[in-house]
Amino acid sequence: MSEAQHAPKAALDAYVARQAATVGRAPVAEDITTIGPVGPFKGATGAASLGIIDDFSESYLGKGPGAVTFAPDGRALYFGRDDGKLRRLALPTGTLVWEQSESEYGRGILCVAVSRDGKQIAYARKTGSVLVAETETGRTLREIKGSNAVFELSFSKDGQYLAMGGQRGARVVHLGTTAETELAPGHWSMTYSVSFAPEAPLLAEGASGGKLRLWNVPGGLFATHEHHRGDIHGVAWSPDGKRLVTGSEDKDVVICGLHPKDPILRLTGHTSLVFCVAWSPEGRRVASGSADRTIRIWDANTGLPLARYEFPEEFAYRLAFSPDGVLLASTHPCTARLWNTRTTVKAVAPAPRLLSAGPLAADLDPLPGALVALLRVNRSAPLSLLRDLLALTAGQASSPDTLRLSRHPGASALAALRWPPRARIALVLLLLRDYEDTSFAPPNDTSAAEIRFSLIDALAGSASEPDAPPLPLAYLERALDTVDDRLLALLDSLGPEACADDPTLPLVMLGRLSQLTPRIALDRRLLALRVPAQSVGAAEARGPWLEPSGFSSSGHLLHLVPSQWALPDDLRHYRALDGGLLYRARFGREPPRLRPLVLVLDVSPTSFGPVEVMLRQAAHALAASLLDVGLPAYFIAAGGKNEARAIVHRADLFELLTARAREPVHTGKTLTLAAELCASLPMHGPLEPTIIVLSHPSFGEEDLDVPAPKDLAGFFVHYPGHPREPAWQRRCKRAVCLGPDDEGLLGAALGQVLA
Numbered sequence: 001m002s003e004a005q006h007a008p009k010a011a012l013d014a015y016v017a018r019q020a021a022t023v024g025r026a027p028v029a030e031d032i033t034t035i036g037p038v039g040p041f042k043g044a045t046g047a048a049s050l051g052i053i054d055d056f057s058e059s060y061l062g063k064g065p066g067a068v069t070f071a072p073d074g075r076a077l078y079f080g081r082d083d084g085k086l087r088r089l090a091l092p093t094g095t096l097v098w099e100q101s102e103s104e105y106g107r108g109i110l111c112v113a114v115s116r117d118g119k120q121i122a123y124a125r126k127t128g129s130v131l132v133a134e135t136e137t138g139r140t141l142r143e144i145k146g147s148n149a150v151f152e153l154s155f156s157k158d159g160q161y162l163a164m165g166g167q168r169g170a171r172v173v174h175l176g177t178t179a180e181t182e183l184a185p186g187h188w189s190m191t192y193s194v195s196f197a198p199e200a201p202l203l204a205e206g207a208s209g210g211k212l213r214l215w216n217v218p219g220g221l222f223a224t225h226e227h228h229r230g231d232i233h234g235v236a237w238s239p240d241g242k243r244l245v246t247g248s249e250d251k252d253v254v255i256c257g258l259h260p261k262d263p264i265l266r267l268t269g270h271t272s273l274v275f276c277v278a279w280s281p282e283g284r285r286v287a288s289g290s291a292d293r294t295i296r297i298w299d300a301n302t303g304l305p306l307a308r309y310e311f312p313e314e315f316a317y318r319l320a321f322s323p324d325g326v327l328l329a330s331t332h333p334c335t336a337r338l339w340n341t342r343t344t345v346k347a348v349a350p351a352p353r354l355l356s357a358g359p360l361a362a363d364l365d366p367l368p369g370a371l372v373a374l375l376r377v378n379r380s381a382p383l384s385l386l387r388d389l390l391a392l393t394a395g396q397a398s399s400p401d402t403l404r405l406s407r408h409p410g411a412s413a414l415a416a417l418r419w420p421p422r423a424r425i426a427l428v429l430l431l432l433r434d435y436e437d438t439s440f441a442p443p444n445d446t447s448a449a450e451i452r453f454s455l456i457d458a459l460a461g462s463a464s465e466p467d468a469p470p471l472p473l474a475y476l477e478r479a480l481d482t483v484d485d486r487l488l489a490l491l492d493s494l495g496p497e498a499c500a501d502d503p504t505l506p507l508v509m510l511g512r513l514s515q516l517t518p519r520i521a522l523d524r525r526l527l528a529l530r531v532p533a534q535s536v537g538a539a540e541a542r543g544p545w546l547e548p549s550g551f552s553s554s555g556h557l558l559h560l561v562p563s564q565w566a567l568p569d570d571l572r573h574y575r576a577l578d579g580g581l582l583y584r585a586r587f588g589r590e591p592p593r594l595r596p597l598v599l600v601l602d603v604s605p606t607s608f609g610p611v612e613v614m615l616r617q618a619a620h621a622l623a624a625s626l627l628d629v630g631l632p633a634y635f636i637a638a639g640g641k642n643e644a645r646a647i648v649h650r651a652d653l654f655e656l657l658t659a660r661a662r663e664p665v666h667t668g669k670t671l672t673l674a675a676e677l678c679a680s681l682p683m684h685g686p687l688e689p690t691i692i693v694l695s696h697p698s699f700g701e702e703d704l705d706v707p708a709p710k711d712l713a714g715f716f717v718h719y720p721g722h723p724r725e726p727a728w729q730r731r732c733k734r735a736v737c738l739g740p741d742d743e744g745l746l747g748a749a750l751g752q753v754l755a
C-alpha cells in the first residue's frame with residue numbers, strides 16, 4: 001500500500017480508536033490482509049485508484065477502449081486492446097507475460113472472455129471473427145469466422161458453449177462441433193451484451209430497445225424483461241444466479257430477478273449512458289461504468305451508493321472484478337485501469353471479528369448508528385456522550401453527573417416516552433442540535449459507511465480503561481429546558497417507528513412547533529388515540545328477513561322481544577313499569593370499518609379556539625389509524641386555497657395539527673376537490689372511499705344547495721354552551737356532533753362516523 005493510500009486509512013483508524021476509547025474499548029490490531037504490492041501504477045490518484053496498468057496510442061479507427069477480464073485464479077489480467085494486441089499481464093507486478101498481435105486494419109479487439117476452468121480465452125476482432133486461444137501461451141486453438149461485429153462473449157459453465165452478442169443479435173456456438181445457433185432467427189436486434197448464468201444453462205442478452213432476454217441453452221426463450229427505456233449495453237449475473245444487473249442508455253442501473261414480475265432495484269445517479277456493469281464475487285456489490293467519467297460501486301441489496309471513482313477519459317467501456325473482489329479493472333479509450341475497492345467490501349460485509357466475538361453489548365450496539373446520524377446533521381461529539389444520552393433518555397444513570405441530569409423534568413419527560421434504542425437516537429440528536437466538539441470531528445474524505453463499519457470493528461475489541469471527556473452539563477441542562485409540551489406533542493405525533501427510520505425527522509419539523517395550538521400540546525395524550533377496535537354503531541340488517549341486532553330495556557311495543565309475551569300478564573306489566581322488559585334495539589357493538597378517506601378539516605378562522613382542538617385531534621386519530629394499517633388518505637386544509645396533500649408519512653400527521661387558513665371555507669370548491677380526490681383512491685375490499693368533513697355546525701349553512709358528494713360523513717364540534725344540529729347533518733350519510741369538552745366520547749364518535 002502506497003504512502004498516499006495509507007494516510008486516509010491511518011486517519012480513520014486513529015479516529016475510531018479514539019472514539020472507542022471514550023467508552024472503554026480498544027480496537028484489536030488489524031488482521032485483515034491487504035491487497036499487497038499491486039500498484040500503484042502510473043496515473044494513480046487517491047486511495048482507490050491503482051493507476052493505469054496498460055495503455056496504447058490511438059488505433060486505426062480512433063480511440064478504442066478494448067476489453068478486460070481476470071484469470072479465475074486472480075494471478076493474471078487479460079487486456080484486449082483496440083490496436084489489435086491481446087495481452088496477458090501478471091499480477092501483482094503488471095508485467096507482460098505474452099502478447100498476441102495483429103496490426104492489420106480493423107483488427108482491434110472488442111471483447112474478451114475466459115472459460116471457467118481458466119484454460120481458454122476467447123476474443124473478438126472488429127472484422128467479426130472470434131478466436132479461441134490457450135491462456136498460458138496465447139496460442140490460437142480455433143477461429144470462428146464472421147462478418148459482423150461481436151460486442152460481447154461468454155463461456156458456459158462447462159465450457160462447451162460460447163455465446164456471442166453483436167450486430168447479428170445473440171448466437172451460441174458449440175465449441176466441440178462448431179455448430180452455431182441463432183437465438184432469434186428472422187428478428188433483427190442489436191445485442192450489446194451476453195452472459196451465461198453461473199450454474200443454470202441460462203443466457204442473459206442485453207439488447208436494443210431496452211429488452212433483457214433470458215434464453216434456455218440450447219432451448220428457447222425463458223423470459224423477457226423491459227425495465228429500461230434505452231438500449232442495454234451491459235448485463236451481469238449475481239454469483240448465486242438468482243439476480244441480474246443491467247446498465248442502459250437511459251442512465252439507470254437495474255437489479256432484477258429471473259421473472260419479469262419480480263421486484264426490481266433501480267440505481268440512479270449516472271448522468272450519461274451506462275456502458276458496463278459487473279457483479280462482485282461475494283455477491284454484495286455491483287459496479288457500473290458510464291460516459292459521465294465515473295465508475296460507481298453500489299450495495300446490491302439496498303441500492304445505496306458505496307463509492308464513486310472518477311477518471312479523465314471520455315467513458316468506461318468494460319469492467320471486471322478480481323476473483324477476491326478487491327480489484328476492479330476498467331477499460332477506457334486507449335487505457336486499462338485498476339481500482340482498489342477494499343473499502344466498499346467492508347461497507348457491505350460484517351466485520352470479521354464481530355462474527356466470532358458475538359454481538360456488541362447492549363449499551364454499545366446503537367452507538368455506530370447514533371454517531372453516523374449525528375454526522376449527517378454536521379455535528380460531532382465523543383461516543384461516550386452519545387452513550388450517556390441514550391441511557392438518559394431511557395431513564396438510566398451511570399454516573400453522578402447523569403444522575404443529576406436524570407432529575408431534570410425534561411429528561412423525565414423524554415424517558416416517559418419509553419422509546420426503543422434506535423428511536424432514542426432521534427432524541428439524542430434533538431438534545432445535541434446546537435452542540436459541537438470539533439476535536440471529535442471525523443477525518444475528511446471518509447464516508448459514513450467507512451466510519452460505521454470501522455467503528456463496529458473497533459467496538460468489538462477488548463475492554464480498556466475509559467478515556468471519556470467530562471459531560472457538558474451546562475449545555476445539556478439548557479437543552480433539557482427546551483423539552484416542553486409542544487416538543488413532546490411533535491414526538492408523540494411522529495412516533496418511535498418513523499424516528500427510528502429517520503432520526504433527523506424531529507429536527508426537520510422543529511420550525512413548525514410555534515404553529516401548534518397550546519391546548520393540543522397540553523392534551524398530547526389524545527395524539528395516541530386511534531379509532532377503537534369496537535365501537536357502538538348502527539347494527540346491520542342486509543335484508544327484510546334479518547332482524548336488527550342488540551337489545552334495549554326501553555323501546556316501542558312492536559319491538560318487544562317475542563319471549564317477553566310468554567310472561568304472565570301481571571309479571572310483564574310489573575316489568576314494564578320497572579324497566580325490566582327486553583326490546584329489540586337497532587344498536588349493537590360493531591368494529592369500525594376502516595377504508596380510504598379524504599379528510600376535509602376546517603382550518604378557517606371560524607374553527608379557531610376550543611373547537612379546533614377537538615377537530616384536529618379527531619383528524620389526527622383518523623389519519624393515524626389509516627397510516628398504521630397502510631390505507632391511503634388525503635387531507636384538505638379547508639379554507640382559503642384548500643391546500644391538499646396525501647398522508648403517506650408520519651410527518652404528514654403534524655400538518656393536521658398546524659395547518660391554518662385566514663379565509664373562510666368555500667363549500668362548493670372544497671367538496672368538489674374532495675370528490676375528485678376520493679374518486680382517485682382505490683377500493684379497500686367492498687368498502688368505498690369516504691369523505692369526512694370535520695367542522696363546526698355552521699359549516700355550509702349558506703350553501704345548502706351545493707350538491708353533496710356520494711359518500712359524505714360528518715364530524716362536527718359545536719361552540720361551548722351552544723349545541724345545535726349541524727346545517728349539513730341531513731346531507732351526510734353518517735354524522736356526529738360533540739361539544740369541545742366531550743373528549744371521552746371522541747373514540748366512540750369516530751367509530752360511529754366510520755360504521
